[in-house]
Amino acid sequence: MSGKHQLIERLDTHGKLIIERHIHKMSTLIATGVAHPNIAFIKYWGNIDSELNIPSTGSISMNLDALWSKTTVTFEEKLKEDTLAINGNPASLLALQRVSTFLNIVRTMANRQIFADVRSVNNFPIAAGLASSASAFAALSLAATRALGLTLSEIELSRLARRGSGSSCRSVPPGYVEWQLGRGNGDSYAHSIAPAQHWLLTDCIAIVQSSEKLIGSQTGHLLAATSPFQPARILDAPRRLAICRQAILQRDFDALAKIIELDSNMLHAVMITSDPPLVYWQPSTLAILKIIPDMRAQGWPVCYTIDAGANIHIICPADYSAKIERILSQIPTVSQVLISPPGGGVSINED
Numbered sequence: 259m260s261g262k263h264q265l266i267e268r269l270d271t272h273g274k275l276i277i278e279r280h281i282h283k284m285s286t287l288i289a290t291g292v293a294h295p296n297i298a299f300i301k302y303w304g305n306i307d308s309e310l311n312i313p314s315t316g317s318i319s320m321n322l323d324a325l326w327s328k329t330t331v332t333f334e335e336k337l338k339e340d341t342l343a344i345n346g347n348p349a350s351l352l353a354l355q356r357v358s359t360f361l362n363i364v365r366t367m368a369n370r371q372i373f374a375d376v377r378s379v380n381n382f383p384i385a386a387g388l389a390s391s392a393s394a395f396a397a398l399s400l401a402a403t404r405a406l407g408l409t410l411s412e413i414e415l416s417r418l419a420r421r422g423s424g425s426s427c428r429s430v431p432p433g434y435v436e437w438q439l440g441r442g443n444g445d446s447y448a449h450s451i452a453p454a455q456h457w458l459l460t461d462c463i464a465i466v467q468s469s470e471k472l473i474g475s476q477t478g479h480l481l482a483a484t485s486p487f488q489p490a491r492i493l494d495a496p497r498r499l500a501i502c503r504q505a506i507l508q509r510d511f512d513a514l515a516k517i518i519e520l521d522s523n524m525l526h527a528v529m530i531t532s533d534p535p536l537v538y539w540q541p542s543t544l545a546i547l548k549i550i551p552d553m554r555a556q557g558w559p560v561c562y563t564i565d566a567g568a569n570i571h572i573i574c575p576a577d578y579s580a581k582i583e584r585i586l587s588q589i590p591t592v593s594q595v596l597i598s599p600p601g602g603g604v605s606i607n608e609d
């Protein structure tokens with residue numbers, strides 16, 4: 259362990275001057291956080307405050323247990339700047355700047371000026387519309403605050419994660435989560451509406467594109483207001499949120515399926531009518547959408563939802579996931595099928 263020497267002068271009980279040489283052991287300021295991405299059933303798209311990521315609507319999601327981001331943060335006196343590695347490779351300058359800006363918030367909270375080495379690994383394709391920024395910033399929020407000796411409540415952590423990526427605030431609490439509509443930093447955070455074990459739904463994700471998407475959600479949020487459909491989407495949001503919340507609480511799959519698909523379609527209607535238009539779908543996205551009615555015709559309870567990417571999420575009760583996985587994995591344009599039950603919230607990795 260490295261250390262700094264410091265001479266301390268003090269008087270002993272007889273008034274004699276004592277000079278002591280203290281070696282300050284520098285503690286290693288390190289912590290690792292683990293978080294799951296989430297799939298939004300009622301989605302977030304567009305902000306009323308882009309700097310603080312205050313959304314123009316509330317949103318509801320489910321954490322995805324099988325997918326995770328693990329982020330280790332090491333603050334060290336000797337570092338001259340922050341460094342960032344994602345999946346073992348040095349990150350782009352843009353990603354590093356985003357993380358540094360976020361760490362500045364944490365440094366201000368802890369009143370410490372010290373740089374950090376950040377290493378993040380994910381077990382799923384990043385930047386392909388699978389909300390890797392949600393899990394990454396939730397894990398980073400917990401790791402960075404703990405490494406600097408801060409113990410935040412779930413609400414404080416959710417508020418902090420939101421600053422890195424809006425949907426990240428939903429990866430902090432466990433299970434089924436609602437990000438309530440707030441007006442500012444203080445009241446814009448997420449809370450759990452039901453634990454993961456409340457309802458064993460499964461997300462079957464068909465990966466049709468695992469490369470990085472061209473337009474990230476940060477740019478997408480800025481374009482939302484250019485769509486003439488965005489005001490209608492915002493106006494109707496409280497209704498969709500109420501239906502979704504109730505469907506989850508009552509485990510009513512038919513009601514949930516209907517509102518999830520409507521919300522996803524409304525999101526993509528806004529995307530493709532924004533200026534410039536954002537079309538995330540690939541031909542294979544649509545091909546899979548077209549087989550959902552066939553699954554329903556067989557009596558399978560299924561519904562789809564698509565985020566800012568080409569990949570398609572099929573939500574179903576757990577008993578149906580093996581059948582759906584079999585069908586999806588036979589489609590030539592599907593490179594991988596990820597299957598996930600609902601998951602917990604962010605946690606510290608003790609290893």
Ligand code: PMV
Nearest residue numbers: 298301302424425475565566
């Ligand atoms: O948190 P962001 O900036 O990655 O935005 C997420 C946007 C969607 O995934 C499309 C919707 C959502 O609510 O997760």
